Amino acid sequence: MKVIxxxxxxxxxxxxxxxxxxxxxxxxxxxxxxxxSTLFGFLSVVVLAMIWYERKLLARIQMRIGPMRVGPxxxxxxxxxxxxxxxxxxxxxxxxxxxxxxxxxxxxxxxxFVVWTVIPFTPSLVIQEMELGLLFVLACSTLSIVxxxxxxxxxxxxxxxxxxxxSTAQLISYEIPIIVTAxxxxxxxDSLNLIEIVKAQSSVAYVLFQPLGLALFFIAALAELGRTPxxxxxxxxxxVGGPFVEYSGAHWSIFYLAEYFNTFLFATLxxxxxxxxxxxxxxxxxxxxxxxxxxxxxxxxWIRGTYPRLRIDQLMEVGWKGLVPLSFANFVLTAVxxxxxxxxxxxxxxxxxxxxxxxxxxxxxxISQPPEIILISSSEVRRV
Amino acid sequence: MSxxxxxxxxxxxxxxxxxxxxxxxxxxxxxxxxxxxxxxVELEPxxxxxxxxxxxxxxxxxxxxxxxxxxxxxxxxxxxNEMAFCLAVEKLMEIEIPKRADYVRMILCELNRIxxxxxxxxxxxxxxxxxxxxxxxxxxxxxIQDFFQSVTGARMMHNYIQIGGLREEPPNGFQKQLRExxxxxxxxxxxxxxxxxxxxxxxxxxxxxxxxxxxxxxxxGLTGPCLRASGIAExxxxxxxxxxxxxxxxxxxxxVTGDTWDRYVIRIAEMRESIKIIYQLLQLLPDKGETKxxxxxxxxxxxxxESFARVENPRGDLGVYLVxxxxxKPYRVKVRAPSFANLQALRKMSVGSYVAxxxxxxxxxxxxxxxxDR
Numbered sequence: 001m002k003v004i005x006x007x008x009x010x011x012x013x014x015x016x017x018x019x020x021x022x023x024x025x026x027x028x029x030x031x032x033x034x035x036x037s038t039l040f041g042f043l044s045v046v047v048l049a050m051i052w053y054e055r056k057l058l059a060r061i062q063m064r065i066g067p068m069r070v071g072p073x074x075x076x077x078x079x080x081x082x083x084x085x086x087x088x089x090x091x092x093x094x095x096x097x098x099x100x101x102x103x104x105x106x107x108x109x110x111x112x113f114v115v116w117t118v119i120p121f122t123p124s125l126v127i128q129e130m131e132l133g134l135l136f137v138l139a140c141s142t143l144s145i146v147x148x149x150x151x152x153x154x155x156x157x158x159x160x161x162x163x164x165x166x167s168t169a170q171l172i173s174y175e176i177p178i179i180v181t182a183x184x185x186x187x188x189x190d191s192l193n194l195i196e197i198v199k200a201q202s203s204v205a206y207v208l209f210q211p212l213g214l215a216l217f218f219i220a221a222l223a224e225l226g227r228t229p230x231x232x233x234x235x236x237x238x239x240v241g242g243p244f245v246e247y248s249g250a251h252w253s254i255f256y257l258a259e260y261f262n263t264f265l266f267a268t269l270x271x272x273x274x275x276x277x278x279x280x281x282x283x284x285x286x287x288x289x290x291x292x293x294x295x296x297x298x299x300x301x302w303i304r305g306t307y308p309r310l311r312i313d314q315l316m317e318v319g320w321k322g323l324v325p326l327s328f329a330n331f332v333l334t335a336v337x338x339x340x341x342x343x344x345x346x347x348x349x350x351x352x353x354x355x356x357x358x359x360x361x362x363x364x365x366x367i368s369q370p371p372e373i374i375l376i377s378s379s380e381v382r383r384v
Numbered sequence: 385m386s387x388x389x390x391x392x393x394x395x396x397x398x399x400x401x402x403x404x405x406x407x408x409x410x411x412x413x414x415x416x417x418x419x420x421x422x423x424x425v426e427l428e429p430x431x432x433x434x435x436x437x438x439x440x441x442x443x444x445x446x447x448x449x450x451x452x453x454x455x456x457x458x459x460x461x462x463x464x465n466e467m468a469f470c471l472a473v474e475k476l477m478e479i480e481i482p483k484r485a486d487y488v489r490m491i492l493c494e495l496n497r498i499x500x501x502x503x504x505x506x507x508x509x510x511x512x513x514x515x516x517x518x519x520x521x522x523x524x525x526x527x528i529q530d531f532f533q534s535v536t537g538a539r540m541m542h543n544y545i546q547i548g549g550l551r552e553e554p555p556n557g558f559q560k561q562l563r564e565x566x567x568x569x570x571x572x573x574x575x576x577x578x579x580x581x582x583x584x585x586x587x588x589x590x591x592x593x594x595x596x597x598x599x600x601x602x603x604x605g606l607t608g609p610c611l612r613a614s615g616i617a618e619x620x621x622x623x624x625x626x627x628x629x630x631x632x633x634x635x636x637x638x639x640v641t642g643d644t645w646d647r648y649v650i651r652i653a654e655m656r657e658s659i660k661i662i663y664q665l666l667q668l669l670p671d672k673g674e675t676k677x678x679x680x681x682x683x684x685x686x687x688x689x690e691s692f693a694r695v696e697n698p699r700g701d702l703g704v705y706l707v708x709x710x711x712x713k714p715y716r717v718k719v720r721a722p723s724f725a726n727l728q729a730l731r732k733m734s735v736g737s738y739v740a741x742x743x744x745x746x747x748x749x750x751x752x753x754x755x756x757d758r
Binding site (some may be wrong): 058061062063066086159161162165166216218228229231234236237238239240277304305307308309310311312313314363367368369370371372374375376378379 | 398399400401402405407419421422463490507509510511512513514515516519522580582583584585586587588591592613617622633634635636637638639640641645646650652682719737739740741742743
């Protein structure tokens with residue numbers, strides 16, 4: 001049974017990649033298929049390395065040493081964990097809606113893999129260059145919400161239902177700032193093709209023109225990935241594990257895999273859209289890209305080690321009252337700058353100024369300034 | 385017709401069962417929540433999963449053995465518990481215990497308060513969703529636990545404070561070890577404070593959540609930091625000093641609003657005060673002297689009568705009511721557990737808040753189920 005699940009999953013991912021490629025009108029299908037399989041292997045290795053790195057980094061933040069037992073510096077720990085997960089008993093609770101329960105991991109996983117077919121690592125190292133690449137990526141990453149609802153609903157568990165509802169609210173509302181900010185970049189580059197977008201940054205990386213855009217995109221991406229401080233739908237302390245409460249073994253590991261695929265995807269997107277992708281002096285392009293991805297991922301993990309979790313209403317507030325209007329303002333402002341062809345450096349300054357202003361006003365909120373506690377000294381009381 | 389339609393669409397509150405196996409119910413506490421979306425409509429706590437009948441067992445054990453049962457009540461502040469029972473027996477037998485023993489007792493109790501609050505700090509962080517505070521809290525807790533081990537021989541179940549004084553002399557280098565440890569503790573309290581207290585997310589999660597005002601708090605019988613957070617200056621060490629607490633100067637932190645953040649920050653302030661108290665006690669502690677009152681038999685037989693002693697536990701006011709019939713075993717022992725009383729206020733604080741807040745509020749009450757269920 002476990003093996004069947006695994007095989008179905010892998011093959012369905014590859015089939016889906018095929019379909020994506022078929023519609024792109026390319027002929028060398030078999031070459032592309034080989035590419036897709038290689039990509040799957042590569043991504044799996046990257047995810048294993050990422051989990052190891054996350055555990056090590058978190059451990060260092062928390063004065064621990066992290067995994068040390070399996071292999072040198074515990075490098076093989078994640079492989080051991082993966083083997084453990086896959087060989088575990090595949091437990092399906094009796095009250096579940098079997099079909100949905102079984103389908104959900106696949107629905108979550110397939111889009112998270114399919115997007116990778118259009119992500120360029122260098123101008124030549126891409127399975128399928130797509131004119132609407134950015135649109136395809138954003139569209140695919142939205143699909144995983146369906147899988148989360150399926151998982152939550154079919155588990156017949158109240159925690160997972162609550163988690164699924166939370167994830168719907170969260171992911172849908174944070175799609176908007178992501179899409180609008182990505183569109184701003186597309187507007188600057190005058191293309192939705194990811195390779196063109198990177199090429200347009202050959203003189204200046206867009207982070208200098210769009211500091212506000214980067215901040216918005218990064219925060220929204222954290223929410224989209226369900227990472228701290230927006231890990232509301234996992235919410236270990238109240239919902240135990242969100243939509244995945246009932247999942248175990250191979251099923252659960254597929255969700256996990258999809259999540260790390262997505263983390264890696266958004267780190268790559270940040271590097272491509274804002275940090276100039278593979279562009280950089282001296283070193284070969286792919287190394288530059290990986291350095292940038294590495295930095296972004298480190299920041300994501302660092303935040304995880306530092307911040308508590310927001311509450312669901314605060315999350316919606318940040319999304320709808322903060323990120324959505326700001327991203328639209330940024331979009332309109334950029335459009336105006338492009339239309340009148342004013343210097344984009346001014347846009348960068350405006351962006352930095354507005355980030356500072358937002359941080360300043362945020363610090364001035366009433367809730368951020370708690371009252372001082374009163375200290376009554378014992379000598380005073382004794383005199384009375 | 386239309387009313388029928390709306391009736392079909394009427395939403396139903398979901399009943400969610402939290403615990404006894406749940407990551408953030410701090411032990412085997414179970415609560416049943418009725419939630420309307422994310423709002424808590426009704427909350428029903430269920431206790432008793434850890435009931436061991438400690439009070440009843442006490443009646444069939446000789447007095448020195450009862451001390452070990454008290455270790456296991458509030459298993460995060462064992463020495464404070466031992467202190468409460470010993471004080472009750474000593475009151476009944478009218479024993480004057482040597483000053484040196486009293487100072488050592490107080491030092492250990494205050495250290496235990498810090499270690500208990502450090503664990504609270506960590507779990508509070510976990511409840512809020514931060515992973516790192518528990519590690520920092522545990523580092524300090526381990527430091528203190530190691531010190532306890534060197535003094536009492538055990539990490540948690542010490543059985544060190546006994547009727548009439550201490551079980552044995554504190555080891556050589558007791559003061560030196562303590563003097564080395566205290567600056568480290570002081571530093572790390574500040575470190576912990578910086579890590580979580582004024583974190584924006586933590587503030588917005590904990591401020592104005594689970595508010596209880598002073599009158600309600602008194603009516604519910606809240607004690608300890610939970611009561612002081614509501615602005616009531618009540619501390620047994622302060623209002624009716626036992627041991628030699630009237631010889632030391634310290635401050636009592638009082639909260640303003642009585643919300644979750646106040647309950648949290650008061651404990652942080654209390655750790656600072658405890659360190660201050662220990663510094664003073666170290667000055668007062670004589671180098672030599674008896675640590676056990678003379679003339680106490682191996683199996684003490686308190687005279688017929690009853691006594692009530694209360695101490696300020698890290699969680700609040702721990703009272704021990706002791707009835708003796710003149711035999712070698714207590715006739716009746718009743719424990720007034722602070723966690724049990726504090727837990728009563730959970731429903732009042734949580735109804736109307738979000739599901740995520742309930743976890744924070746429960747965390748801020750800092751219950752220990754060993755003491756609630758006894």
